[in-house]
Amino acid sequence: MKPPPFEYHDPRSLDEALALLAEHGEDAKVLAGGQSLVPLLNFRLARPDRLVDINGVGGLDGLRVDGGELRLGALVRHSALERSADAAEAVPLLRDAVQLVGHVQIRNRGTVGGSVVHADPAAELPVALTALGARFRVRSARGEREIDVQHLFVTHLTTSIEPDELLTEIVVPLPPPRTRSAFVEFARRHGDFALGGAAVLLTTDDGGRVTEASIALLAAAPTPLRAPRAERALAGRLPDEDAAREAAALAVAEIEPTGDIHGSTEYRRGLIEAMVRRAILAAAKDGA
Secondary structure (H helix, E strand, C coil): CCCCCCEEECCCCHHHHHHHHHHHHHHEEEECCCCCHHHHHHCCCCCCCEEEECCCCCCCCCEEEECCEEEEECCCEHHHHHHCHHHHHHCHHHHHHHCCCCCHHHHHHCEHHHHHHHCCCCCHHHHHHHHHCCEEEEEECCEEEEEEHHHHEEECCEECCCCCCEEEEEEEECCCCCEEEEEEEECCCCCCCCCEEEEEEEEECCCCCEEEEEEEEECCCCCCEECHHHHHHHCCCCCCHHHHHHHHHHHCCCCCCCCECCECHHHHHHHHHHHHHHHHHHHHHCCC
């Protein structure tokens, strides 16, 4: 299929892009990698009057470790994050997550910022960034603000970013020392959206007992979802099979994932429980 008619804008600066968004608001869509937006246009599920292509805007593709944070420009390609030795050393969970995104061709074009703003609860990077407690810097002609991850995702395909705002940078706090991580998911075919998954970070003491845990669930709700009861259940314990099973059961005790032709709510709940257990055990073995 072909997209509906639209006016195309190709700004060369951030100020120019923000001026266009301020002028056209909800009638405009931002084009970055286009790996989600273009299919929506072609199926006519999205019908914006205007596209604002930000690929010509400089300064939005930076990737650097700055003090205790990893800073990702909104236009960083998935493949650039996947290949970055600095990012892999600083935040291994992001490397593990981005390697599961689609296929190589999608990762070559798709952007980290685009994945975040699209806000699909079955996408890997929003879940990983939720587990990591990331922050998101957005700009508009009115000024700049920062959104915590717990306030960014509103519901399926919806964020709290306003129509005249543009995501410019993602700030990821570096995990503390003695933190290990894992990202586990299940998809019917390689490159498909996963039916369920989990991102886990475990910080341990010298004896291997968990001092801090972070667990985020993929495809469990309309947004990426933390599992605080499961996180608390791991505190002070060795992350062994018994602890992993108990935490996994708590992680899914109150979720109601949407069923479809690929699996009922009950099936998906059981699948996510298995993914949480596997992710905890994989994180416990990471670097061991």
